Amino acid sequence: MSILQKYPQPHPQTAGRIIDGEAILILSDVSEINVLNEVGSRIFELSTGTNSTDDIIQTLVTEYNGDHQAITADVTHFLEEMVKNNVIILSDTPAS
Amino acid sequence: MSEQYTEKKDLNAYQRINRMTKTQHRLFSVHWELTYRCNEKCTHCYLDVMAPGAKVPGELTTQEAKDAIDELAKLGGLTITFSGGEIFLRPDIFEIAHYARKRGFAVRFFTNGMMVKGAVADKIAAVRPVVVEISLYGTTAEVHDEITQVPGSFDLTMRAIHTLLDRKVRVMIKSPLMKENIHQFDDLQALARDLGITFSFDMTIIPKHTGDTTPLKHRVTDQQLLDFLRPRTTPETWNLPEQDEEFRFCGIGMNSLSISPYGEIYTCLGARVSAGNIRSMNLQDIWTESPVWEETTNLTLHNLPVCATCELSQFCIRCHGTAAFEDGDMLGCSSSAYREARIRRQAYMENATKDGIIPLTVAQN
Numbered sequence: 126m127s128i129l130q131k132y133p134q135p136h137p138q139t140a141g142r143i144i145d146g147e148a149i150l151i152l153s154d155v156s157e158i159n160v161l162n163e164v165g166s167r168i169f170e171l172s173t174g175t176n177s178t179d180d181i182i183q184t185l186v187t188e189y190n191g192d193h194q195a196i197t198a199d200v201t202h203f204l205e206e207m208v209k210n211n212v213i214i215l216s217d218t219p220a221s
Numbered sequence: 222m223s224e225q226y227t228e229k230k231d232l233n234a235y236q237r238i239n240r241m242t243k244t245q246h247r248l249f250s251v252h253w254e255l256t257y258r259c260n261e262k263c264t265h266c267y268l269d270v271m272a273p274g275a276k277v278p279g280e281l282t283t284q285e286a287k288d289a290i291d292e293l294a295k296l297g298g299l300t301i302t303f304s305g306g307e308i309f310l311r312p313d314i315f316e317i318a319h320y321a322r323k324r325g326f327a328v329r330f331f332t333n334g335m336m337v338k339g340a341v342a343d344k345i346a347a348v349r350p351v352v353v354e355i356s357l358y359g360t361t362a363e364v365h366d367e368i369t370q371v372p373g374s375f376d377l378t379m380r381a382i383h384t385l386l387d388r389k390v391r392v393m394i395k396s397p398l399m400k401e402n403i404h405q406f407d408d409l410q411a412l413a414r415d416l417g418i419t420f421s422f423d424m425t426i427i428p429k430h431t432g433d434t435t436p437l438k439h440r441v442t443d444q445q446l447l448d449f450l451r452p453r454t455t456p457e458t459w460n461l462p463e464q465d466e467e468f469r470f471c472g473i474g475m476n477s478l479s480i481s482p483y484g485e486i487y488t489c490l491g492a493r494v495s496a497g498n499i500r501s502m503n504l505q506d507i508w509t510e511s512p513v514w515e516e517t518t519n520l521t522l523h524n525l526p527v528c529a530t531c532e533l534s535q536f537c538i539r540c541h542g543t544a545a546f547e548d549g550d551m552l553g554c555s556s557s558a559y560r561e562a563r564i565r566r567q568a569y570m571e572n573a574t575k576d577g578i579i580p581l582t583v584a585q586n
Contacts, residue, residue: 135325137322137349138349140299140300140322140325140326140327140328140351141299141325142297142298142299142325144238144241144242144247144297144299145238145241147234147238149234149235149238149299151299151300151327151351153327153328153349153350153351153391154349154389156351156352156391158235160234160235160238
């Protein structure tokens with residue numbers, strides 16, 4: 126299954142809140158704090174487990190009036206990095 | 222993490238957001254006392270704790286706690302510290318903690334560790350807390366158990382520390398320093414270092430909230446305090462704060478609140494100024510409409526007439542709540558903070574004079 130069909134959601138170690146458009150994340154296992162920029166924060170905000178990666182891309186294309194191909198590349202790269210750093214997990218099915 | 226989407230200096234960004242929430246009175250952190258029942262009877266405790274099996278019908282129910290978490294999340298809170306009493310006496314602690322995690326909160330536990338073994342430790346690990354802070358009063362059973370007044374408690378607390386570390390849970394040892402245990406400070410620090418964990422200490426011993434001053438007799442003596450501060454209070458280690466009229470001794474009322482087991486919302490644990498009760502008002506209204514937030518956030522140096530002219534203010538670690546509880550006036554001098562500040566200045570001056578450095582602001586006083 127492609128990443129586009131998967132459902133990103135916060136990793137069990139991740140606590141996060143969006144404050145004035147900025148996602149502030151606390152990663153408990155590694156005791157790290159991360160703050161995402163505007164676009165990263167929006168991707169995290171949409172990573173609820175109910176939106177697929179493709180849904181997130183569509184939302185960003187609309188909101189930023191951007192190029193679909195470029196946004197797809199950016200979002201998938203970003204999510205892969207977030208998965209690698211145990212910030213996000215990808216599920217095959219939407220969260221209930 | 223992808224650099225494209227993160228600020229390079231995340232800690233700075235965190236501090237910036239934390240400051241912003243303070244100046245805008247936006248909720249960031251919550252300290253929640255879930256129960257006043259406890260299985261220890263610590264001599265210095267500021268709470269009038271109840272027996273572990275006491276029937277306490279007024280404690281928030283599981284559902285009330287979950288509803289409060291929903292409201293706290295709506296207000297934008299990010300961290301919750303679950304404290305007691307002894308939190309693991311509440312059978313629903315893990316249900317509440319998991320709910321908080323599900324709603325995006327980072328969770329911290331305060332415990333004495335007495336009940337933390339096997340299955341309980343597994344459940345703690347499953348919550349993925351940021352840290353579990355464990356009260357340890359000494360490095361020997363003789364010292365620790367005398368303070369907790371529970372024989373065998375030292376062994377149980379040490380077991381908890383090891384059991385959690387085995388499960389890769391981040392643990393912090395914290396020790397209030399008193400007459401009875403300050404001689405073990407170096408040993409406590411060494412123990413934490415050997416275990417590879419953080420150690421924090423505090424010399425603040427306050428009266429019980431019932432007004433009972435019994436805990437105060439456990440405060441370190443002047444000589445103990447001076448001996449302790451002398452090697453630790455130098456011009457290199459004590460940065461004299463710049464204190465203009467807007468200087469604050471603490472962040473009371475700015476971006477945090479405390480919740481009692483009965484749903485009372487306080488500005489902080491030290492002051493216990495009630496802003497309302499979540500059983501009679503919703504949290505949003507308490508947070509935005511209660512006048513106590515403005516009253517407490519106005520506690521700048523300008524509004525503390527005694528502190529504003531006190532020659533010790535740069536050495537003072539003042540708690541407004543302790544001033545109110547112990548000396549009867551939240552805006553007045555805190556006699557215990559004054560004592561500490563006087564001794565801290567003495568230690569500082571001894572070191573500064575020795576090094577030939579006397580900062581102008583101190584020399585003028």
